[in-house]
Amino acid sequence: MELDIQVIQQDGSNYWLSDLGIQVEKFSPPAPTFTRTYTPVGKYNVASSETHTSERKIPLVFDVKTIDSVDQELMRLKLFDLFRGYEDFYVVSSVIPSIRWPVHADDGFNVDPYEASPIMTEDITVNLVVTGGFGETINTTANMENNIPLGFDIPFACLPPYRFTNQSDVKVFVGGSIPLLADGKTATLTFHGDVASQLSITNKTTGQVFQLNQALKKSQTLILYGMVPVVDGVNVYSKGNHAYLDYVKGINELLVAGATNYDLEFDTRYYV
Missing domain, CATH: 2.60.120 (Jelly Rolls)
Structure with missing residues (x-):
């Protein structure tokens, strides 16, 4: 099965990336990250705090196919809007469509032509931060x-x-x-x-x-x-x-x- 990603925005708009000419190369959520703090107790003992969830990032890697240089610039603008960093959205993998990931885009990302090609980009990496730390089933x-x-x-x-x-x-x-x-x-x-x-x-x-x-x-x-x-x-x-x-x-x-x-x-x- 070819990997595809659906993006669902807060206003209800949703897109499968393949429909936009985007070929997903990698979407591999890592295991949850848990942290503890440690306090020395006496000379030879250490006490640990309760476990807490910390930041969890999913690198989404893809490239974009376009018709010409103008189309490539338009897709650049579309990607900036699609992976907006100022609000949360959901992503759903076509491999496990029963799970959605509440995320927001972290940091910026570059959209560069592949060897100056007007129809293909270099691999683009968008770091998605999982809001709340966990993916969830779409259905209750x-x-x-x-x-x-x-x-x-x-x-x-x-x-x-x-x-x-x-x-x-x-x-x-x-x-x-x-x-x-x-x-x-x-x-x-x-x-x-x-x-x-x-x-x-x-x-x-x-x-x-x-x-x-x-x-x-x-x-x-x-x-x-x-x-x-x-x-x-x-x-x-x-x-x-x-x-x-x-x-x-x-x-x-x-x-x-x-x-x-x-x-x-x-x-x-x-x-x-």
């Missing part, structure tokens, strides 16, 4: 039923989507390279149901318990995204136990208590 788990992405090893017994009705003990799967943490890349938990006074949702895998001390009706919507619970758009953090839910890589077992006549949905992207 809510939309993966008929389009399971390759490479995530989702167990057959735990396939998305993750929607449950009156099931107190359920399992969801987190694929990709990282766990989902409430203070970072996370998941959306949506609940509709009847609650007399207190709802609790436990991730038995991590041992975390979220509680909401409030009555709910089936017509209301509770969303737990990150560290703040919201009911019908209203922050209800003060009515909970100030806890949150993380999700490990792999299978997570969730337990619902205190509710009747309810639906629960777990939705997320997978990050690589």
Whole structure:
């Protein structure tokens, strides 16, 4: 398969580079970069800090075919606009079209003719910085039923989507390279149901318990995204136990208590 790249801009404009006369030579995302700091402890010991994600760059290498020198200059302007450095955009590889990379162009780049040729350029390298450090599945788990992405090893017994009705003990799967943490890349938990006074949702895998001390009706919507619970758009953090839910890589077992006549949905992207 010939490598091609789709560029999707914030205004919805999208281009396959091959349609513009651009031949992609290389697009090879490196592994995520993690950093730590180290502090001497005593004479013969060193303590390390928590791991943090640092800058991750993808070199995009390509050349451009044009008709003549005027067309070459017009393509130069098109490339400057296409790989604008002042805003983020997505790139998608034709090899793995289920993953998009949120990026912005870093540094400048040169568009030089190949040996003064008016119809071919030298190889052009645009350094793409991955915004947020990770690529992500285009579809969330809510939309993966008929389009399971390759490479995530989702167990057959735990396939998305993750929607449950009156099931107190359920399992969801987190694929990709990282766990989902409430203070970072996370998941959306949506609940509709009847609650007399207190709802609790436990991730038995991590041992975390979220509680909401409030009555709910089936017509209301509770969303737990990150560290703040919201009911019908209203922050209800003060009515909970100030806890949150993380999700490990792999299978997570969730337990619902205190509710009747309810639906629960777990939705997320997978990050690589």
